[in-house]
Amino acid sequence: AQSVAQPEDQVNVAEGNPLTVKCTYSVSGNPYLFWYVQYPNRGLQFLLKYITGDNLVKGSYGFEAEFNKSQTSFHLKKPSALVSDSALYFCAVRELSGGYNKLIFGAGTRLAVHP
């Protein structure tokens, strides 16, 4: 079965500093990886995904993620954090079941950006 792990329960960053939210995966076959963000009391918003091609994927709100096959990682990054980036971030992996997609989510990492 596919799985992802988010080893950090919370990440604290000062505004203007670079941020990294970690994700590692375990899959059989090619990984299809996603990042979502959830603001308080809201649904999940899609940020970016890796399917194939360049290992550096760019997404919404200035976020990017680096796919590293040898380390089985897909860390989310942003060069300069904003206070408004404070939210809950989920890494997910696609699992193909019955011929269509399901997403298996990590436990989530809470990002707190301090002024």
Next chain:
Amino acid sequence: SQTIHQWPATLVQPVGSPLSLECTVEGTSNPNLYWYRQAAGRGLQLLFYSVGIGQISSEVPQNLSASRPQDRQFILSSKKLLLSDSGFYLCAWSVRKESSGNTIYFGEGSWLTVV
């Protein structure tokens, strides 16, 4: 563009009462539809998914059921709610065309508190 609507946004129900959460998708046809539950503001659990009208698959045994009476309508129900049914319920959709990289898009969620 595609949009997903979910209602009610908030619901407080007594134990033993019935439940009906509704979700509709606009701007697309034949979507895959999903119900997820998020407990304690963290992990997401897939409850049901559907590839077509009347076609429902359940991921975990529980007190809930789902129905898809129309192509773009997905309903989550219960005949008798339990305290443990409390949580944040998220409806989601993806394009039906089979592609491993299809993104899953989420609604804004429904808060259910069983008292």
